[in-house]
Amino acid sequence: MTARDVAIRLALYALLAAVTFLVCFPLIWAFFTSMKPKDEIFLWPPTLWPNTWTLENYRALLVGRDAYFQAGANNNAAPPPSAFFLDWFWNSVIVTIGTTVITTIVSTLAAYSLTRFSFPGQRAVPYLALVGYMVPSIIFVFPMFLVMVDLRLTDTLLSLVFGYVCITLPFSMWLMWAFFRGVPIEIEEAALVDGASRLRVFWEIVLPTAWPGIVAAAIFTVIVSWNDYLFGRVFMNSMENLPLTVGVMHFFDGTHVDWGLMMASSVLMTMPMAILFMALQRHLVAGFGAGAVKG
Amino acid sequence: MDVRIEGLSKSFGTNQVLKSLDMTFPERQFVTLLGPSGCGKTTLLRMIAGLERASAGAIYFGGHRVDHLSPGDRNIAMVFQSYALYPTMDVAANIGYGLKVRGMPRGERAEKVGIVAKVLEIGALLARKPRALSGGQRQRVALGRAMVRKPDIFLMDEPLSNLDAKLRTTMRGELKRFHLDLETTSIYVTHDQLEAMTMSDLVAVMNQGVVQQFGTPEEVYDRPANLFVAGFIGSPPMNFADVEVGSEAGAPVLRIAGRAIPAPPQFDFAAAPRHLTLGIRPQDVRMAALDEPRAVPGTVWITELIGSERLIEVEIAPKMRVTAEVKSDIRASLNEAVAVTFDASRVHLFDPTTGLALARR
Numbered sequence: 266m267t268a269r270d271v272a273i274r275l276a277l278y279a280l281l282a283a284v285t286f287l288v289c290f291p292l293i294w295a296f297f298t299s300m301k302p303k304d305e306i307f308l309w310p311p312t313l314w315p316n317t318w319t320l321e322n323y324r325a326l327l328v329g330r331d332a333y334f335q336a337g338a339n340n341n342a343a344p345p346p347s348a349f350f351l352d353w354f355w356n357s358v359i360v361t362i363g364t365t366v367i368t369t370i371v372s373t374l375a376a377y378s379l380t381r382f383s384f385p386g387q388r389a390v391p392y393l394a395l396v397g398y399m400v401p402s403i404i405f406v407f408p409m410f411l412v413m414v415d416l417r418l419t420d421t422l423l424s425l426v427f428g429y430v431c432i433t434l435p436f437s438m439w440l441m442w443a444f445f446r447g448v449p450i451e452i453e454e455a456a457l458v459d460g461a462s463r464l465r466v467f468w469e470i471v472l473p474t475a476w477p478g479i480v481a482a483a484i485f486t487v488i489v490s491w492n493d494y495l496f497g498r499v500f501m502n503s504m505e506n507l508p509l510t511v512g513v514m515h516f517f518d519g520t521h522v523d524w525g526l527m528m529a530s531s532v533l534m535t536m537p538m539a540i541l542f543m544a545l546q547r548h549l550v551a552g553f554g555a556g557a558v559k560g
Numbered sequence: 561m562d563v564r565i566e567g568l569s570k571s572f573g574t575n576q577v578l579k580s581l582d583m584t585f586p587e588r589q590f591v592t593l594l595g596p597s598g599c600g601k602t603t604l605l606r607m608i609a610g611l612e613r614a615s616a617g618a619i620y621f622g623g624h625r626v627d628h629l630s631p632g633d634r635n636i637a638m639v640f641q642s643y644a645l646y647p648t649m650d651v652a653a654n655i656g657y658g659l660k661v662r663g664m665p666r667g668e669r670a671e672k673v674g675i676v677a678k679v680l681e682i683g684a685l686l687a688r689k690p691r692a693l694s695g696g697q698r699q700r701v702a703l704g705r706a707m708v709r710k711p712d713i714f715l716m717d718e719p720l721s722n723l724d725a726k727l728r729t730t731m732r733g734e735l736k737r738f739h740l741d742l743e744t745t746s747i748y749v750t751h752d753q754l755e756a757m758t759m760s761d762l763v764a765v766m767n768q769g770v771v772q773q774f775g776t777p778e779e780v781y782d783r784p785a786n787l788f789v790a791g792f793i794g795s796p797p798m799n800f801a802d803v804e805v806g807s808e809a810g811a812p813v814l815r816i817a818g819r820a821i822p823a824p825p826q827f828d829f830a831a832a833p834r835h836l837t838l839g840i841r842p843q844d845v846r847m848a849a850l851d852e853p854r855a856v857p858g859t860v861w862i863t864e865l866i867g868s869e870r871l872i873e874v875e876i877a878p879k880m881r882v883t884a885e886v887k888s889d890i891r892a893s894l895n896e897a898v899a900v901t902f903d904a905s906r907v908h909l910f911d912p913t914t915g916l917a918l919a920r921r
Contacts, residue, residue, distance in 0.1 A: 449642060449644065451640045451641075451642050451644035452644045452645070452646055452647070454609075454611050454631070454638075454640070454644065455638065455640060455644040455645075455646070455705070456646070456657065456661075457610075457611065457630065457631045457632055458609060458610075458611075458631045458632065458636060458637065458638045458658075459632065459657050459658035459661055459705070459709075460631075460632030460633075460658055460661040460662055461632060461657075461661045462632070465661070470646055470648075473648040474646075474647055474648055476648075
């Protein structure tokens with residue numbers, strides 16, 4: 266390696282380090298802020314490393330509800346927003362899982378049939394799906410709200426599942442369609458000749474082969490449903506039914522912002538996604554790269 | 561088990577790819593479907609496999625009609641051009657999948673897979689995934705998957721076309737060997753006439769959805785039924801020239817490029833049309849001295865050395881050229897005046913309007 270190569274390499278690493286820092290800094294800042302007591306958060310000049318470490322923000326979010334109810338029946342004041350954090354969290358988890366299960370199953374089967382059976386509109390559907398995905402969801406949200414009103418589903422988690430399925434299904438199906446097109450039909454025919462039924466071929470040959478694509482499509486759906494704000498904001502109104510994204514906005518109360526709770530919520534909200542990504546990273550890379558190179 | 565097809569037709573939309581075929585593939589024979597791409601050979605194979613539905617006609621295996629059966633119920637094995645190995649399974653699972661589907665217990669399955677792997681010399685690869693195998697190894701796994709099931713009919717769709725030339729030659733011999741060991745009826749699709757000629761008991765030459773000729777390799781080579789078969793089989797391809805039937809001193813002659821050559825005695829010219837197409841393989845054309853009687857003069861157009869042989873292309877009339885394949889020590893320079901003679905017993909004659917070979921005595 267010449268001096269020039271070393272220099273290029275050093276410059277490259279410096280650039281990567283800078284980008285990494287830019288991406289990670291808000292997360293690091295959020296984490297340390299969430300560990301600071303209220304008065305330290307507004308200290309000037311600001312501290313990065315907390316002078317005093319505290320878990321009071323996390324305590325408020327995770328056991329705030331029990332504390333509120335244990336305070337007694339004579340407590341007439343409305344519970345603080347932080348008392349609902351766990352409700353919001355579970356709402357988001359349930360809605361995300363529901364959406365992901367429905368979208369993944371439907372899009373996998375739909376995409377498979379789009380690549381393997383011939384019927385009118387077979388070519389048009391994937392492209393229309395992609396066009397549908399390009400329309401901003403804010404255009405759908407109000408008409409869909411009216412539909413939810415007619416179905417008497419407003420303020421229910423089911424309405425959110427429906428909403429998210431509507432916006433994730435087209436893209437997810439398109440992704441799986443692109444993936445299945447890369448799976449050679451000969452391996453299915455070979456399995457048919459080997460004596461397997463169509464269903465068995467799908468289950469034992471097609472699904473394992475398509476697994477990286479399914480994981481990629483599922484992760485996309487998880488991200489969209491976990492991070493959505495718009496649908497939750499429009500469809501839901503009871504405190505206890507909100508998804509996380511909408512709920513945490515209650516830490517703004519017009520006069521001040523509880524940054525400690527906000528940052529602690531952000532950390533707790535990011536955690537499941539971070540764990541999911543770390544667990545599935547390998548599949549994800551294979552899935553998103555799948556269309557490009559035939560295996 | 562023999563395979564018989566009756567009136568088999570297949571259309572994709574308005575495109576008729578197979579036109580009412582009737583054929584019998586005799587038991588334990590190695591039959592090749594040979595033809596240019598788009599001739600319908602792969603479609604025919606896929607219909608025998610049950611992967612494609614017939615538009616009309618029937619298929620019988622050993623006298624039993626099978627067209628309503630799904631591929632898995634026909635007890636066939638098929639080797640695909642792309643090998644079509646299951647990418648998520650290791651080699652052992654790939655070979656054993658057909659047995660697993662048929663409910664064979666794990667232990668028995670492993671034993672059978674082991675035997676096949678040993679025969680194919682891939683025993684060391686059983687735990688590998690297909691992507692970690694070379695082309696030749698994948699080919700063997702695909703063969704193993706076919707062999708392990710003891711199929712009645714063994715179908716192969718251009719199984720050698722993805723291999724390099726050297727490996728192809730080796731595998732050709734091995735495939736033939738497997739066929740003999742398996743004692744099954746084999747049907748083999750290829751566009752490579754060398755594969756067809758070297759491996760087959762019978763060759764069906766196909767073009768445009770029709771079987772042009774069905775016979776032994778010797779028959780299709782020595783007695784091509786029509787102009788298509790004559791031109792398709794043989795390398796370098798057969799020479800064709802327009803000739804006119806005439807007579808000199810009471811004996812029939814063929815006039816070619818203004819010269820008369822003796823009419824080959826194996827043909828009966830009584831009922832033949834006056835104008836014919838003569839076909840002669842380059843191997844049956846000989847370079848002759850200019851003054852040799854009955855030789856056809858011309859000039860050397862181009863020469864090509866192909867190892868131990870040399871191809872000399874001679875222009876015997878404007879736009880009419882004949883290629884001779886001669887020993888490489890025979891030399892000729894460009895534009896040299898030369899003469900060629902044809903081995904009369906090896907001459908083929910065709911009716912140019914129907915394309916059919918002239919009846920022989």
